[in-house]
Amino acid sequence: MTDIKLAEKQVFVQNSALRDAAKTALMEAVASKMAAPNKKEAQHDPLNEVIELLFFAYRDFTSDPDAILADYDFGRAHHRVIHFVGRHPGITVAQLLAILGITKQSLARVLKQLVEEEYVIQKTGTRDRRQRLLHLSNKGEQLERRLSEPQRKRVSKALNQAGPEAIDTFRKTLLALINQEDQATVEKLTGKGSTKGETS
Amino acid sequence: MTDIKLAEKQVFVQNSALRDAAKTALMEAVASKMAAPNKKEAQHDPLNEVIELLFFAYRDFTSDPDAILADYDFGRAHHRVIHFVGRHPGITVAQLLAILGITKQSLARVLKQLVEEEYVIQKTGTRDRRQRLLHLSNKGEQLERRLSEPQRKRVSKALNQAGPEAIDTFRKTLLALINQEDQATVEKLTGKGSTKGETS
DNA sequence: AAAGATATGTCAACATGACTGACATAAAAT
DNA sequence: ATTTTATGTCAGTCATGTTGACATATCTTT
Known part of the structure; x- marks a missing residue:
């Protein structure tokens, strides 16, 4: 008696339903249960808190462009x-x-597409003609702006909410989270803009 | 004359080599080029800087447990x-x-493994016997500690380096980065520890 | 008690984005 | 002239995500 009635009434709770409701309704459920008084393991380590916050923050941060x-x-x-x-x-x-931090085979797949669809332009290096210097086309720049806009807004909002010293502190903390060996490099990288020194 | 001599001398620069050298040697290369004086597009927007830092920080942050x-x-x-x-x-x-934020089918695959290999224990709910309340076994807790240790160290170090107000500011900023609708929920979630209210 | 809804699980097929290994070509470096 | 480097490409595999369909046990509602 449990084998023929299903498909009609269950479908709506199937897959994405769980996903879409997830970030709202179901999360509520989580919260409510959470509100119940705990017993043990109230490991209220702020470090653990930060770790979870990082997870959620990054998840939402990347969801905009997605x-x-x-x-x-x-x-x-x-x-x-x-x-x-x-x-x-x-x-x-x-x-x-x-x-x-990926292999060239992995990069090739997406880069090829981006070049074929003319979002990215490859210019042969002048100093070293083996190199393919990468640039965005106008089309590519448009897409870039479209993608980064929501992220910039999100970050901007967050920094404002967190107070005036947040920009500096947040940046410092993120930098310090990066592998020691790469910190100097990343600092230079993000500090500057282009990668020129030569062009075609 | 370029078709038989290859495999011997190239292999070492193949795949992972590029990856492993990546975070060190090649990054250096990036940095040096960066150092070259730029021309235009010095869009020194601190927002863009933060966006990139987030990318690198999260990448390294997740690499420890990986x-x-x-x-x-x-x-x-x-x-x-x-x-x-x-x-x-x-x-x-x-x-x-x-x-x-994934489908149950996706979760099932990993959860099944974790239960079979006894890292996670499922207890039937008492209030609602349909529920499977999830817990870590001792084995699971050990693994959890092993995984979170490097992350906690990394975060701890970063917060220390960033100064005394960093803990608070960093947490605030991360929280504000999360989708508005979920902020309250996540706050509760991370604030508390367990999910009890009932047990078996 | 019967009917419906909910919590969980499972099979099967498919997409994406990683990875490894092997091989190629053009250009630079020795 | 030989070797190394920068880039590209084919082929196969793996991890993890997705849909869709269906099952079972256990509430909840009527």
């Missing part, structure tokens, strides 16, 4: 490429690989 | 489950789904 990307049939991988090429025009493939 | 996980043939998905079950013992499957 939605936009879907329109273009692109994924996060494309976004990362667009972002770093946009912020560091003239970057080489090797540099991009180093920054992204 | 390495450990490999020993167990687990991935990030397992880590997330272990983390949230560990920090919120007695959490239900539905709640976990809401937090993780």
Whole structure:
């Protein structure tokens, strides 16, 4: 008696329903249960708190562009490429690989698409003609702005809410979270804009 | 004349080599080029800076556990489950789904493994016997500690380096980065520890 | 008590974005 | 002239996410 009536009334609670309701309704459920008095393990370590906050913050932070990307049939991988090429025009493939921390085969897949669809332009290096210096086309720049806008707004809002010293403290903390060896490099990287020194 | 000599001398620069050298040597290369004087687009927006820092910080932040996980043939998905079950013992499957923002089919795959290998224990709810309240076994708690230790150290170090007000400011900023609708929920969630109110 | 809704689980097929390994070409460096 | 470097590409695999369909046990409602 439990085998034929299902499909009609259950479907609506199936997959994405759980996802979409998740960030709202179901989260409420979580919270309410949470409100119940706990017993033990109230490990109220602020460190653990920060770790969880990082998880949620990053999740939401990346969700903005994800939605936009879907329109273009692109994924996060494309976004990362667009972002770093946009912020560091003239970057080489090797540099991009180093920054992204992925293999060239992985990069190739998305980069190829981006070049074919003319979001990214490859210019042969003049100093070293083996290099392919990467730039955004106008189209690419447009997409970049579209993608970064919600993120900038989100960050801006958050920093404002957190107070005037937040910009500085937040930046300092993030930098200190990065692997020691890379901190100096990243500092230079984010401090500057382009990757020039040569161009075609 | 370029078709038979390859495999011997190239292999070492192949895949992971690029990855491993990446975070050190190649990053250096990036930095040096960066140092070259730029021309235009010095969009020195601190917002963009923060966005990139977030990317790097989160990347390194998650790399600690990733390495450990490999020993167990687990991935990030397992880590997330272990983390949230560990920090919120007695959490239900539905709640976990809401937090993780994935489908139950995705969760099932990793949860099944974790239960089979006895890192996670399912207890039937007493108030609602349909629920499976999730807990870590001792084994699971050990793994949880092993995984969170490097992250806690990293965060701790970063907060110290960033100054005394960093804990508070960093937490505030992260919270404000989260989707408005979820902020209150997450605050409760991270503030408390367990998910009890009932147990078996 | 019967009917419906909910919490959980499971099979199967598919997409994305990583990875490894192997091989290629053009250009620079030795 | 030889070797190394920067880039690209084919092929196969793996982890993790997604839909869709269906099952079972246990509340909840009528």
